[in-house]
Amino acid sequence: MREADEGLTEDVGQFNATYVTIAGVERRVPLARLPDVVPQLGRPVRSFPSYRGQRSFPGWYWSATLGRRIGFESWVERDQLVALDFDPAVVGIVSQSF
Template sequence: MQDAGWDKAQAGRLDVESVDVLFRAAGGTTGCSRWSAAASEVGFEHCPPLKPFPARRGKRLAPGWWWSATTGRLVHYGSAAMRLHVMLLDRDSRVSDLAARPLELRWCEPSGVRAHAPQLMLRLADGQGVLADCTAGAELSQRQRSLAAVIAEICAAVGWQYWVLGPVDPVYRRNVIWLAGYRHPRHHGGQQLAAALLEAFSESAPLWEGVRRIGIGCVNLTADLGC
């Protein structure tokens, strides 16, 4: 994670109280509220993506959906860098909920109205909100640094954080990719089978009787898992 506190002179000219936020409200309608109030009143982590990520010609990875063990639902991603960080955040004990692009911030500058829809919104275990953007590069451009400073100030004004999520150690990345495949419930049958074995042989009984009980349990387990 990179520090988003760059170019504070740029951000210092912003009237945070005038910032608006757009989000997808109940019933599919688009809501618009003052950010200062909505940040504590709206559960953005439960909102669907405000804007889907488009497929771009020439990109090796198309937009897709990541099944999150943290939320028990799919999270949209739009790039390889974003998919990687969704995967990492999905196993981060600090994160209790996450959503893809559920809101767009709008504010006024001397040059006109500006808008930005952060790629991710996180809810930490302590209740704090976090907005985040993902990048594959180690360095940000001047434009990106200026934008990050503004978003960081907008977040800080309501007690939130803003993260810029950059490159990840390749060894750590490969290990997490391998482990991530086992976070889906379809891989939890081993735990249930171990519990069934302990229950079947909790009392003294002929071996065949215990095997028969496990056989019945496996049939039920298979049905529960949809196999």
């Protein structure tokens, strides 16, 4: 890590992230710990509607990392999911988490 990045890491500790588990329980953790709780995150905040004449491209991507489907709403989101799924450092992916 470069010296410039170290200051950013320290600042992250000042923030908290609030999330809702699959069971519907609201939890708050330091932002730096958020990657540790990704498996506990609930379902997407909203649905992925599909209708005739739609300008976006919603769908589902099968993630080998997670062993389940993840929703997306555009080609850009799908491409990001594919890239994350091929990265060995990635241990969890959440769709529409915020």
